[in-house]
Amino acid sequence: MAKVVVVYHSGYGHTQRMAQSVAQGADAELLAIDADGNLPEGGWETLDAADAIIFGSPTYMGSVSWQFKKFADASSKPWFAQKWKDKVAAGFTNSAGMNGDKLQTLNTLFTLAMQHGMIWVSQGLMPSNTKGAQRNDVNYLVSYSGAIAQSPSDAGAADMLPGDLETARLFGERVASVAAKFKG
Numbered sequence: 001m002a003k004v005v006v007v008y009h010s011g012y013g014h015t016q017r018m019a020q021s022v023a024q025g026a027d028a029e030l031l032a033i034d035a036d037g038n039l040p041e042g043g044w045e046t047l048d049a050a051d052a053i054i055f056g057s058p059t060y061m062g063s064v065s066w067q068f069k070k071f072a073d074a075s076s077k078p079w080f081a082q083k084w085k086d087k088v089a090a091g092f093t094n095s096a097g098m099n100g101d102k103l104q105t106l107n108t109l110f111t112l113a114m115q116h117g118m119i120w121v122s123q124g125l126m127p128s129n130t131k132g133a134q135r136n137d138v139n140y141l142v143s144y145s146g147a148i149a150q151s152p153s154d155a156g157a158a159d160m161l162p163g164d165l166e167t168a169r170l171f172g173e174r175v176a177s178v179a180a181k182f183k184g
Contacts, residue, residue, distance in 0.1 A: 001027070002176060002179035002180045002182070003052070004027065004176050005028060005029050005030075005031050005047055005050040005052070005053050006019050006029070006053075007047060007054070008030070008055070008057065008068075009037070009071070010056075010058065011058055011060070011065060012157065013157030014094045014157045015057065015093070016032070018160070018164070021166070022054055022092055023172060024172065025168070025169035025170060026175050028052075029046065029050075033067050033068060033070075033071045037066065037067035037068075037071055037074075039071065044078065047084070048078060048084070051088060051183050052089065052121075052176070052178075053089055054172065055090070055091040056092045056093065057093055058094055059093045059094065059102050059104070059105040060095075062101040063101075063104055064093075064108050064109070072112050075112070079116055084117070084118055085116060086117060088119050088121055088175065088178055088182055089109075089113035089121070090113075090121040090122075091146040092147035092149075094164075096152060097150065106146045106148070107145070110145065110146075121174060121178045122144055122145060123167075125139040126139065128142070135163070138163055138166050138170065140164075141167075146171070147168045149165070151164075
């Protein structure tokens with residue numbers, strides 16, 4: 001079994017709820033970036049010991065939150081030592097808009113992983129894009145690059161749609177499965 005870590009920032013709880021679903025699917029450890037953009041004690045060592053790292057950030061103003069960006073910039077120390085090279089990587093995001101420039105956030109997470117020499121895992125789910133599709137279906141928002149969710153700006157984290165959370169859980173499951181293949 002591969003060791004998977006979900007490292008994420010959540011400003012209002014939506015991305016945390018998504019991170020919990022991803023972690024459930026991957027049987028992963030959660031590692032929260034705090035409101036000041038810092039990891040908890042031992043966080044860098046936890047990431048260095050992981051076989052797979054799943055990055056998560058809300059989409060704010062078309063990209064990752066500043067707290068996640070601070071973490072990404074601080075990852076230049078493990079980058080310099082190539083500590084994450086050949087680890088499995090993936091990413092997820094949430095925003096209020098149906099599109100909300102979530103792909104740009106996933107591209108930022110992908111670029112971070114590529115700079116570290118990591119191996120990116122796609123969503124791997126077929127889209128729910130038929131006439132009969134319902135908003136609560138798995139992968140209704142149709143992402144291939146990573147898991148995405150949409151939460152109305154006036155809805156709390158408890159109001160997130162089960163379909164988006166199931167998409168996140170299945171995504172975590174896929175990342176863990178791929179990481180186990182690479183480990184094994």
